[in-house]
Amino acid sequence: MKIRVAINGYGTIGKRVADAVTLQNDMVVSGVVKTRPTIEAKFAIANNYPLYVTDESKIPAFETVGIQIKGTLTDLLKDSDIVVDCSPGKFGETNKSIYAKHGIKAIFQGGEKEEVAEMSFNAQTNFRNCIGKTYVRVVSCNTTALCRSLGEIERKYQIKKARVVLIRRGPDPGNSKKGPVNAIVPNPATVPSHHGPDVNSIFPNLKIVTSAVIVPTTLMHMHSVMVELQNEAATNDVKKLFEKAPRIIIVKAKEGIESTAEIMEYARDSGRKRSDLNEIAIWDESINVLGNELFYMQAVHQESDVIPENIDAIRAMTGIC
Structure with missing residues (x-):
C-alpha cells in the first residue's frame, strides 16, 4: 500500500x-x-x-x-x-x-x-x-544547508563556535515582484540574525552567530562559514569528510565553477529538472584549516535543497x- x-x-x-x-x-x-x-x-x-x-x-x-x-x-x-x-x-x-x-x-x-x-x-x-x-x-533552505555541513564537522571534530555570513539571493528566479535591484540590504540589520537560532532547533547546544545580507541575484544563496574547532583537523581531511557526506558536493574554481552561475550551469548540464541542485555545493579551494579554525564557502539552491x-x-x- x-x-x-x-x-x-x-x-x-x-x-x-x-x-x-x-x-x-x-x-x-x-x-x-x-x-x-x-x-x-x-x-x-x-x-x-x-x-x-x-x-x-x-x-x-x-x-x-x-x-x-x-x-x-x-x-x-x-x-x-x-x-x-x-x-x-x-x-x-x-x-x-x-x-x-x-x-x-x-x-x-x-x-x-x-x-x-x-x-x-x-x-x-x-x-x-x-x-x-x-x-x-x-x-529552511539556509538552515538545511548549514545543518548538513556543520553537522558533519560537529560529529567529526566538535565545534567550539561557528560564525556564518549569509549572502542571500533576492527573489526566486520566477518572482518579478521583489528586489533588491541595485542595493545590498542587511537582512536583518541586527546581528545576530534569526538563522543561528534556527540551526539551534536542530543542534541545540551549538554556539553559532549569523548575519545576513540580500544581494541583487536570483540564483542561489551563499554562506561564508568560519568554525572554531574543539579537536585537531587538517584541510585535506575536512575535504575528504565533505566528499563522503550525503547531499554535499565539492566544486572547484580551477575547473571553471567560479560562481553560482556556473553551479547552475553544472546542474543544467547534469540534466537536472528545472536545473535543481538538491545538494549543497562547497568550493574546494575555500576549505582551509588555520590552527583550530576552519573556513569554507558553500552555495545553496534555495528552491530545491529542502x-x-x-x-x-x-x-x-x-x-x-
Missing part, C-alpha cells in the same frame, strides 16, 4: 515535492491544492496530479477558465495519509487546525515558526527522533523507513 501524500500549495516547493513523491515507489500524490487558476494549476493537471482548491469559494474562478477541480482541501485530506504544507509562510499555523480536525499528519516548511511542529527536521541529524511524529517542520528532506520526513513520520 503506497503512502498517499497531499500537497497543500503548488508553488516553488510544492511542485518539486510532488515530482519527488512521484519518483518514489512507495508513495503517491493524492492531490495538490491551489488557490488561484494560474499556469501552475494547468501544469499540475498536465502532470496528472489531482487538483483541489482550499474551499468551495475558489471553485468558480477555476471553472471560468476551464480548469477541472477534483474537490476541496477537506476532500483531499479524507483521501490522504499525510499532508505536506507548502503554502506561503505563516499560513501553516492556520492550516494546522484544519489538519488536526481531520487527524492527519502534517509537514511544515521553514517559513513557519518552530512552535508549529513537535520537532524541526534535518535528515542527517534527527531522522530517528522524528519517526512516528504527527507534526514536523522541515527547516526537497529530499521533505521526502525523508514523510518516511520518518509514516514509518516507511
